[in-house]
Amino acid sequence: MKQLFKNALCYAIGSAGLFPVFRRIFAGRAVIVMFHEIQQDCRSELKTGTSVELFEYSLSWLKREGWTIVSLEECLERLARNDRSRRYAVLTFDDGYRDNVSVALPILERNNAPFMMYVPTAALTRTMQSWWLGLRELFRSREAVTIDAMGVRFRCPDLRSKQVALGKVDEWVHQDYGRAAALATTFENAGISMSSLNDRYFLDARALQSLARHPLASIGGHTTSHQALANLDAAAARTELVDNRNYLEDLLQMPVRHLAYPYGSCGLREGHLANEAGYVSAVTTRHGQLSDDRIDRFALPRIGVSSAFDSESSFAARMNGVQLAAQTLLARRPHRQGVEDASRQVRPTAG
Numbered sequence: 001m002k003q004l005f006k007n008a009l010c011y012a013i014g015s016a017g018l019f020p021v022f023r024r025i026f027a028g029r030a031v032i033v034m035f036h037e038i039q040q041d042c043r044s045e046l047k048t049g050t051s052v053e054l055f056e057y058s059l060s061w062l063k064r065e066g067w068t069i070v071s072l073e074e075c076l077e078r079l080a081r082n083d084r085s086r087r088y089a090v091l092t093f094d095d096g097y098r099d100n101v102s103v104a105l106p107i108l109e110r111n112n113a114p115f116m117m118y119v120p121t122a123a124l125t126r127t128m129q130s131w132w133l134g135l136r137e138l139f140r141s142r143e144a145v146t147i148d149a150m151g152v153r154f155r156c157p158d159l160r161s162k163q164v165a166l167g168k169v170d171e172w173v174h175q176d177y178g179r180a181a182a183l184a185t186t187f188e189n190a191g192i193s194m195s196s197l198n199d200r201y202f203l204d205a206r207a208l209q210s211l212a213r214h215p216l217a218s219i220g221g222h223t224t225s226h227q228a229l230a231n232l233d234a235a236a237a238r239t240e241l242v243d244n245r246n247y248l249e250d251l252l253q254m255p256v257r258h259l260a261y262p263y264g265s266c267g268l269r270e271g272h273l274a275n276e277a278g279y280v281s282a283v284t285t286r287h288g289q290l291s292d293d294r295i296d297r298f299a300l301p302r303i304g305v306s307s308a309f310d311s312e313s314s315f316a317a318r319m320n321g322v323q324l325a326a327q328t329l330l331a332r333r334p335h336r337q338g339v340e341d342a343s344r345q346v347r348p349t350a351g
Helices: 002-015 019-026 052-064 072-080 099-110 121-125 131-140 159-175 177-189 194-201 205-212 234-252 268-276 312-319 322-346
Strands: 030-035 067-069 087-094 115-119 144-147 152-155 217-221 258-260 281-287 300-304
Touching: 030 072, 030 281, 052 067, 052 099, 052 312, 072 087, 072 217, 087 099, 099 205, 115 121, 115 258, 121 205, 121 234, 131 159, 131 177, 131 194, 144 177, 152 159, 159 177, 205 217, 205 234, 217 234, 234 268, 268 281
Parallel strands: 030 087, 030 300, 067 087, 087 115, 115 217, 217 258, 258 281, 281 300
Antiparallel strands: 144 152
16 A cells, blocks of 8 residues: 555656656756566566566666666766766676576667666576565465475465565565575475576576676676675675676676665665675665765666556656655654754743
């Protein structure tokens, strides 16, 4: 219901012709857009990625509204020299899914749109503990699912109930990424193989080599095993960053200069480690746009697009700065409430 309300609000703001007002005040000079899977049949995948229709709309909207789609390198260069002639958009894809090539690439080619793909080593070697794929397979193939580690049984006979149940378990893992390992027994009992899912959904090494030679493509790092770096000690986090970069550079025979933090898990330490590992930028999952040259290149915000949460109107609203406006107002609210409370405390009573 909350998401339906948000989408309705975005539609109302757009229908009222207020997007230009929000864009003028809140939109940045550039934006990095985050995608994962681009799904041909979004419903069968429980709407865990972006539908072809929404993906195509996103690209056409950017071009229609005057955003120039550029590579990440060009975007950062233009921001560094304070180029205000246009607004710029960068398209990024996390994890290295097969459908980024089979489904998204022809659309990107038609739009002459450069893009960045961030790839973890373990996706290519089929060793990644891709628990999110395991959960999706579990819920899409059953009408009743028991998550042993949570001590919860879900009854989910239709798409909506499957989405809700999957969302609850997904949120449970995101609260503590150490919990992902506790799902292994559930997957094993259900006969779900991580290696098979990795092979079904992720590019292999040869396919990535071919993609890396495409004139629109750039390849970035995404760590070795896709663990949340903030949960690791410094030595382990450094190894994840360095080994992934070395692996990709050896495989592709080209420099790998850009990084995406798995789950957006990062802080000052992770930015320092990424710099040490030889990267020149790193993107997060924090919502936001890029305004000028005074940006932290190792904590770049993005705007994620997913069919589970986005409609055409909500995409347009967020690109025009509506979500940033809401965040700004909410950030000011506690301060304003504190001022009002203090005022009430010192206000003299009627005599």
